[in-house]
Amino acid sequence: MPELPEAETIARTLAPHVEGRLIRSIRFFAPRARRGMIPDLEGRRLLRSRRHGKQVVLELDGGVLMVKLGMTGSLRWRGPAGPYTRALLELDEGWISFDDVRQFGSIGWAPECPRSLGPDPLEVSEEEFRARLALRSARIKTLLLDQHFLRGLGNIYADEILFAAAIHPLTPARRLDAERVGRLYQVMRDVLERAIAAGGSSISDYVDADGRPGNFQQFHQVYGRAGGNCPRCGRTLRRILIAQRSTHFCPGCQKQNY
DNA sequence: TGGAATGTTCGGCT
DNA sequence: AAGCCGAACATTCC
Numbered sequence: 001m002p003e004l005p006e007a008e009t010i011a012r013t014l015a016p017h018v019e020g021r022l023i024r025s026i027r028f029f030a031p032r033a034r035r036g037m038i039p040d041l042e043g044r045r046l047l048r049s050r051r052h053g054k055q056v057v058l059e060l061d062g063g064v065l066m067v068k069l070g071m072t073g074s075l076r077w078r079g080p081a082g083p084y085t086r087a088l089l090e091l092d093e094g095w096i097s098f099d100d101v102r103q104f105g106s107i108g109w110a111p112e113c114p115r116s117l118g119p120d121p122l123e124v125s126e127e128e129f130r131a132r133l134a135l136r137s138a139r140i141k142t143l144l145l146d147q148h149f150l151r152g153l154g155n156i157y158a159d160e161i162l163f164a165a166a167i168h169p170l171t172p173a174r175r176l177d178a179e180r181v182g183r184l185y186q187v188m189r190d191v192l193e194r195a196i197a198a199g200g201s202s203i204s205d206y207v208d209a210d211g212r213p214g215n216f217q218q219f220h221q222v223y224g225r226a227g228g229n230c231p232r233c234g235r236t237l238r239r240i241l242i243a244q245r246s247t248h249f250c251p252g253c254q255k256q257n258y
Numbered sequence: 259t260g261g262a263a264t265g266t267t268c269g270g271c272t
Numbered sequence: 273a274a275g276c277c278g279a280a281c282a283t284t285c286c
Contacts, residue, residue: 002265032280054266071265072282084282102281104266138274147267154265203265204284244277246263 002069004121004152005195005216006206007051010075013209014056015049017077017094022046023060024090026107033086033098035068035108046091052113053120053151058089063111065089070104077209096209117151122192124150126185133173133181140176140184141169142243152192156201156223159248161188163222168254169240169247194219222248 002010023041028034041060048059056075058065067075079085079097087098087107098107119128136143143149144158153161162169164187167180176184200206200214203224207213217224221231226239226248235252 006265068266070267070281073266100281101283102264102266104281136274142275145266156265201265206265243275245266 002073002200002206003054003154003157004051004192005157005198006200006208006214007054007056007069007152008196009200009208009214010069011049011051011056013212014075014077014096017209018046018049018058018091018096020045020047021091021093024092026065026087026089028087028107030086030100030103032103033100033106035066035106038065038107038109039063051152053117053147054154057113063109064113066108066110066113067098068105068108070100070102070106072102072205073098073100073105074207075209076207076211079211117147118149119151121150121152121188126182129185130178130181133176136173138173139169139242140167140171140173141245141247143173145243145245153188155245155247156203156220157191157195159223160220161191163249163254164191166253166255168256169242169249170256222250224248 023044023046026038026041044060044062046058046060050057056067076097078094079099082099084099084101085097086100089096141158141162144153165184167184195201195216198214198216199208201216202213203217222237225237228237230237230250230252233252235250237248237250240247
């Protein structure tokens, strides 16, 4: 579920409730929800709620809590405890619940936000994006999903971006000509910004920190629409597997011309 | 009814 | 080195 626009939305909707509050405790109800060691946080101030790639970062004085949402993770302001509540961050007033059905998500601690991932898709310059693509022979869809190449894109937005750029998902990155790279860069920003403005995509059960679903799924052009008609040319949309991930595209608009 | 698929990521293997 | 594969997990859908 949560890719860049959803993590951004969760971080933003959480911010007004939690920034400036003092932490009372962090409690875990599932061992695998804790990633590594987390010190006693009592009395630390929660300074900021922001995003890093697909993760929500809660900046405290002296360190950061990095929340990986995995496939089904959510952070809810004053969330009701349920069977899938894996952790609770109690504040001097109110609390944040971390719910995660499939348990692919986790919460870790670090002195500062690690810099091991690739650049943010909304911050990378076109020149750097171009230079990084030129070095790689991998297929463009695979590369967009690689968090060390760019941090934040997942399966939905990779497919939507490639459709908007009219690029076939199997195209080797270094075979993209200058025009296509320029288009890819522009539509990547455009799709992500529109998705954030819509509060992200709610495919099944994603909601923001206030429990509100996103609306961007209404604007998906190809994701989840295999067998339907291309909104641009009318041909039947296809679904194939690339790197074990289902990949949706239009065989008419996204030609394999390389 | 069972098998396949689902938004992610990591490690191991070639 | 890059890329494929399976595993971690729970639920839904055909």
